[in-house]
C-alpha cells in the first residue's frame with residue numbers, strides 16, 4: 001500500500017498497463033502525469049511534444065504500430081488536438097490508445113469552465129472518470145482494455161481534485177513491466193474513408209474493402225450493452241427515498257452527506273449502463289444526478305427517457321464552479337446548518353514573481369501606451385486590472401494572429417503589438433508568424449524567451465537546453481527560425497537591460513516592416529537565478545503614489561504597520577534586486 | 593478515549609511549506625495505522641496566491657477529499673488573512689492555530705479593494721473558538737529563520753498540543769527534509785513545542801482562575 005495523488009496513480013496505471021509511448025503537452029492539473037511517468041518508469045518513452053495535437057498524433061502512430069500509447073493534456077489542450085481525436089475516433093485500433101485529460105474543475109488554476117466529456121458525445125468515444133487514486137490507477141488499466149476490445153480511443157477524464165488528492169493505492173509490488181503489443185489491423189483510416197467504403201460498397205465481401213471497413217457503431221453498441229456488467233459501474237442499492245447517479249469525486253461527497261442514499265457510481269460515464277440506471281430509477285422515489293462540470297450525464301440520462309433532477313436543483317456555472325459536500329448538504333439535507341465565509345476578506349489576484357522578465361515588458365508597453373495582445377503565458381497577469389498592460393488576450397499561441405487581424409482591419413494605422421511566450425510560439429504561434437509574413441503584414445511580435453513553459457512549472461520546449469530527449473545539436477534557435485520564416489527585423493535583448501529593451505521595442509513598433517523582439521532571460525523561478533542585493537523604499541521620499549505597486553512585482557507590498565500607518569515597502573526576502581521598480585519611481589524613493 | 597480521526601485545514605500562501613507540513617503529518621498518521629485523504633488546493637501559489645490543504649485521517653475509510661464547512665477540528669494557518677477564510681469551516685469546539693504573519697493581497701495593494709478595517713488578529717481571537725496565536729516576530733531566533741520555517745514551528749506546536757511523541761515526529765522531520773536543513777528544522781520544531789507548552793500552562797491557569 002502506498003500513498004499517491006491522482007497524477008501519480010495514473011502514471012502507475014500506465015506502467016501496469018504496459019504502455020510504451022507517452023506524449024502530450026503540459027497543462028494544469030494533469031502535467032505531473034507525464035513527470036511521474038518519466039521519473040519513475042524509464043521503460044516508457046516520454047515526450048513533451050510541441051503542442052497537444054502533435055502529442056496525440058504521436059500516440060496514434062505508436063498505437064498503430066501495436067503498442068499501448070498514451071496522450072496527456074488538459075481540456076483546453078484537447079481543443080487543439082480535437083481534429084486528431086476526430087481522426088482516430090471510430091478507426092481501427094491496434095495497441096490501446098488512451099487520452100488522459102485534466103479538467104480544471106473549480107477553475108483552481110484560472111481556467112475556463114470546460115468539460116472534456118463533450119468529446120465523448122461528439123466523437124462517440126468512451127470516457128472514464130475515477131473517484132480517487134486507487135480508481136485512477138485501476139481505470140487506467142481498464143481504459144486500455146476497452147480501447148483494444150472495442151477498437152476505439154478512450155478518454156480518461158481526471159479533475160483538479162483527483163490530481164491533487166492523495167490517498168492510498170494498492171499496487172502489485174511484484175509487477176514486472178512488459179510493453180504490450182497487439183497488431184490486429186493492417187490499416188487504420190479516418191471514418192471519412194471508411195464511411196465512403198461503407199456507403200458505396202454495401203455488402204461487398206471483397207477483402208480489400210473488408211480490410212478498410214470498421215463497424216464502429218456496432219463496437220459502441222456492444223460496449224453500451226456490456227458496461228451494465230462492468231464492475232467499474234457500481235450500483236449500491238440502499239434507502240428507497242433518494243437515488244443518485246454520480247461519478248468522480250462527487251461520488252464521495254454524496255456518500256458522506258447522504259449515507260442512506262442508493263447510488264449508481266459510474267466509472268464509465270460514456271456510454272451509459274442503461275439497465276443499471278433503470279434499476280436505480282425503479283428502486284427510489286427521487287433520482288438525482290450529481291456531476292462536476294456541465295450537465296452531460298444529465299442530458300444523456302434524459303435522452304434514455306429516464307427523468308432525473310440535476311441542474312434545476314444544482315445550478316451550474318456561474319452559481320457553482322465545482323461540487324462540494326456543502327452544496328449537496330444544503331440542497332438535500334433538511335435543516336442543514338448554514339455556514340458562510342466571513343465577509344470582506346480581500347482576495348488574492350495573481351502577481352508575477354519578483355524580477356520576472358514579463359514585468360519589464362509590461363512596464364515599457366504601459367509607459368509608451370503601446371497597445372498589445374497577450375498570449376497565455378505567465379505574462380497574462382498583465383491583463384488583470386491591477387496591471388492593465390494588455391487589451392486583448394485569448395488562447396495559447398493566438399496573440400500573433402490576433403494582432404495581425406487588428407492591424408489589417410485598421411489599415412496598419414497603429415501597430416498593435418503581440419506578446420507571446422517561447423512555448424506559445426513553438427506550440428502554435430509560429431503559424432501566426434508565417435501567416436503574417438506571407439500576407440505582407442507589419443506587426444511587431446515580442447517573444448519572451450525564458451527557456452521553458454514557465455506558467456506550468458518550467459517544462460522544456462524546442463529552444464530549451466534541457467529536456468527528456470534533449471541533445472544540444474537539436475536545439476532550435478528562435479531568432480534563426482524567425483529569420484528563415486522571413487521576418488525582416490529581428491533583435492535579441494536581455495530583459496534586464498531596460499534602456500536597450502525600451503529602445504528595441506520602440507524601434508520595432510515604429511519600423512515600417514514586420515519585426516520580432518526576442519526578450520531573453522531565463523525564468524528566475526525555474527532556473528533559480530542568483531539574487532542581487534534587494535532594493536528598499538525610503539519612507540521619507542515616498543509619496544505613496546503606488547506606481548511601483550502597479551508593476552505587479554510580488555516583492556512590493558503595502559501594509560498597515562503596528563502604528564496603523566500604511567507603508568509601501570519592499571519585501572527583502574522576495575526582492576531579487578532587478579531594479580525595475582527604481583526606474584518606475586518618479587520621486588527617487590527606491591534605492592539599493 | 594481512542595482518537596478515531598480528525599479533519600484539519602492547513603492554510604497559507606505559496607512558499608510557506610504547507611505541502612511539506614501535510615506530508616510530514618501524513619507520515620506520522622500512516623505509522624499509527626490511520627486511513628488518510630489529503631487534498632491540496634493550489635491557486636497560483638508560487639506567485640503569492642492562497643494554498644489550502646484538506647487533511648483527513650480516520651480509523652475508517654475517508655470519503656470526501658474536502659472537509660465540509662462545520663466539520664473541521666483544526667484550522668492551522670501560516671498567514672492570518674488566510675486564517676479568516678476558513679473560520680466558518682470549524683466545528684463548534686474546533687481549534688485555531690494561526691500565525692500573525694500577513695502577506696498583503698495584490699487587490700488591496702493596488703487599491704482595487706479596501707482592506708478590512710479591523711485588526712485581523714483580533715478578528716481571529718473574537719471568533720469564539722479555542723485560539724492559539726503565534727507571532728513570528730516575537731519568536732525570532734538566531735538558530736533558524738522563522739520566516740521560512742514557520743511550518744515546522746507549527747508542527748512542534750500541534751504535536752505538543754495533541755500530546756504526541758516528539759521523538760517520533762522529529763524522526764519524521766529528519767527523514768523528510770534535505771540534510772542541510774535538518775538542524776534548523778529541529779530547532780524550529782523545538783521552538784514550536786516550547787511555545788505550545790507555555791501557552792497551554794497559561795490557558796490552564798486562566799481556567800483555574802475562574
Ligand SMILES: Cc1ncc(C[n+]2csc(CCOP(=O)(O)OP(=O)(O)O)c2C)c(N)n1
Pocket residue numbers: 025026027028074076077080376377378379396420421422423424425448450452453454455456
Ligand atoms: C492549448 C493550451 N495548452 C496548454 C495550456 C497550459 N498552459 C498555460 S500557460 C502555459 C505555458 C506557457 O509557456 P510560454 O508560452 O513559454 O510562456 P511563459 O509562461 O513561459 O511566459 C501552458 C502550457 C493552455 N493554457 N492552453
Ligand code: SF4
Pocket residue numbers: 351352353355356357358378450454455523524525526639
Ligand atoms: S514563473 Fe518565471 S515566467 Fe512565470 S512569473 Fe515567475 S519568473 Fe516570471
Ligand code: SF4
Pocket residue numbers: 537541542543544545546547548549568584585586587588589590
Ligand atoms: S513609486 Fe516611489 S513614491 Fe510611488 S509609491 Fe512607489 S516608492 Fe513611493
Ligand code: SF4
Pocket residue numbers: 354355534535551553554555556570574575576577578579580581582
Ligand atoms: S528590485 Fe523592485 S521590481 Fe525588482 S524584484 Fe526587487 S522589488 Fe521587485
